[in-house]
Amino acid sequence: MTPELRGQTNCEACPIRHRAVCASCDTEELLTLESIKYYTSFKAGETIVMAHDPMSFVASLVSGTATLEHLTEDGRKQTVGLLLPSDFIGRPEREAAVYDVVAITDVTLCCFRRTQFEQLLASTPHITGRMLEMTLDELDAARAWMVLLGRKTAREKLASFLLLILKRTVADTPPLPAKAYSIDLPLTREEIANYLGLTIETVSRQFSKLKAEGLIRIESSKTVTIPDAETLAEEAGSAL
Amino acid sequence: MTPELRGQTNCEACPIRHRAVCASCDTEELLTLESIKYYTSFKAGETIVMAHDPMSFVASLVSGTATLEHLTEDGRKQTVGLLLPSDFIGRPEREAAVYDVVAITDVTLCCFRRTQFEQLLASTPHITGRMLEMTLDELDAARAWMVLLGRKTAREKLASFLLLILKRTVADTPPLPAKAYSIDLPLTREEIANYLGLTIETVSRQFSKLKAEGLIRIESSKTVTIPDAETLAEEAGSAL
DNA sequence: CGGTGAATTGAGTCCCGTCAAGGAGCGTGG
DNA sequence: CCACGCTCCTTGACGGGACTCAATTCACCG
Incomplete structure (x- = not known):
């Protein structure tokens, strides 16, 4: 406590x-x-x-x-x-x-x-x-x-997850310059996988891909920066 | 009405x-x-x-x-x-x-x-x-x-679905002799697929497999007999 | 008996799961 | 201070289950 x-x-x-x-x-x-x-x-x-x-x-x-x-x-x-x-x-x-x-x-x-x-x-x-x-x-x-x-791909699932965390913690995370947001993931890769109905390897691969494409930056394994939430949202399929 | x-x-x-x-x-x-x-x-x-x-x-x-x-x-x-x-x-x-x-x-x-x-x-x-x-x-x-x-295979999804329909309509469907049940599916294959997060082809294939194995009998495309609900439940993974 | 939509079945592809190896971060203790 | 061990994460190779595309077949009705 x-x-x-x-x-x-x-x-x-x-x-x-x-x-x-x-x-x-x-x-x-x-x-x-x-x-x-x-x-x-x-x-x-x-x-x-x-x-x-x-x-x-x-x-x-x-x-x-x-x-x-x-x-x-x-x-x-x-x-x-x-x-x-x-x-x-x-x-x-x-x-x-x-x-x-x-x-x-x-x-x-x-x-x-x-x-x-x-x-x-x-x-x-x-x-x-x-x-x-x-x-x-x-x-x-x-x-x-x-x-x-039921219907989203691994990539869409991860993008959706990151946006969910962003939405549910916005109060705590003021936007960085140029409307970038930094979010703190409370979950490990395995816990994210269990939430998204994926395996830990698939989650890790999708993290790497989103990073390689510049859609996210991985500061540490549990801290992610989202340069542009709207662009990421396009990767998430339908909104939450 | x-x-x-x-x-x-x-x-x-x-x-x-x-x-x-x-x-x-x-x-x-x-x-x-x-x-x-x-x-x-x-x-x-x-x-x-x-x-x-x-x-x-x-x-x-x-x-x-x-x-x-x-x-x-x-x-x-x-x-x-x-x-x-x-x-x-x-x-x-x-x-x-x-x-x-x-x-x-x-x-x-x-x-x-x-x-x-x-x-x-x-x-x-x-x-x-x-x-x-x-x-x-x-x-x-x-x-x-x-x-x-998130976690079930196509086969388990379909078995779970059939048991769900069975459970939610038991009042209307008295057991046949030898504890077989006949259930009436209100949904088409496509609607079942949308509910299970699958495609219509996969649903159809799983119907055929369960039928070939004697786990269900297909009286008509919308009427299915379940000879033994307990055996089918073993195919459904964890219970609903 | 032909027409129509639903269902089945087949062939080929791909995404994701599985298995396996290696790397990064971190606290512990010598 | 660094070696060690542990956990978590990443990456690669491979295989399989479900999707896609396509062709019948079936069931129902006029």
Whole structure:
């Protein structure tokens, strides 16, 4: 857990206050949340939730990056969701988790005991509405990803991925001169491959090709500069 | 519209009463719904909603089959959802549709004007809760489909598809002797291909292979018998 | 019985997966 | 300080599964 969040109790000052499931709450409702919430943190690489295990809590991701993963019996892995700050983990009225939740970087969660959260939903229509809105957004995102997985080439998949990361982190990455952007990839090549339905080798090759064509610059394996997002977008096939 | 639904006003007798968004409503609430709902029907092949068009209504699918589709600029098509009776179409608080909704068979919808439905959600927490539940289920289904699109072979995709249709229509298809099931495919080979992220030729070839191996029998191009669902499930990779 | 769209089947190609080797970055410990 | 080991990443060679293009065949209906 980052130092500034240790013992945090003030929801008003929370970095995800206006985007998370609590976004629609008023000051009074926040006080209720503050009284029952608790923070937890995980180190990079740790499994936060295992598929099929009982889930006694739900949470908002406060800081860090996590993935939602499915592992088939024969070892193939597909990432079905990328969790960034303000994203929600778990679902009410469900005993067992469906997917593994894995901390990619160090992660901080704002947690609620599931049964308590369910009571909250029942008594606070605001929150149910906000949760519905977030879930519908996630559903749209999942469907956009289905288009990527089903119909895009490796090259288009990688370009789309880079633009997705760019979009979801724009607030943190001011444009460099001449509208170039520098983005920080939280995922390794293997994790990117699992998200894009590819192998690590194919991902690496496509990185090299985009680099050779000047569409991206690779500062380090996890830092990429996009000289012109619009040109890259043309390589991504349909937008996300 | 099927004859028995023409002029239908009695929600209690509705075939999707206990599965649709109205499932959580009590008798009194149903009366409110009855006063503002209206039925619409579409012929097979008609487009119910076009992506990017404004959407003035939301609806429950009462009978028939529809798909949610995305068409890329260069003509590739990916089906991102299969809509069967009780499924919901549209979303509150959204002006424009994101995906095309296409009637695959003749279809009957139970519609509400969107603004009216939004008021209903605001005043009836029941319905918001039910809608959240349905949306979370759809999200799980979308993620399961992501695993299929990203990691399964053509053979596994088709086997998974057949089992999906089987599961979603079991109520209508009593097992034949010796636990064989006969299922009716509402989709053409091309529509199946778009749903599975394959081409029509690959789908056809996999149908032939499964048939040659005795895993399915093809009664007609749209009717398939599954002699043993468990054996077929072994060919489907991880379950849905 | 011929016409039409859907489905099947074949032949050839290519993109991506597989297998394998080598390189880069980084923390550890001698 | 540098050798060592580890993990991650890159690159090459090769093969196969799915796509493309093309030709029948099938099913349905007037």
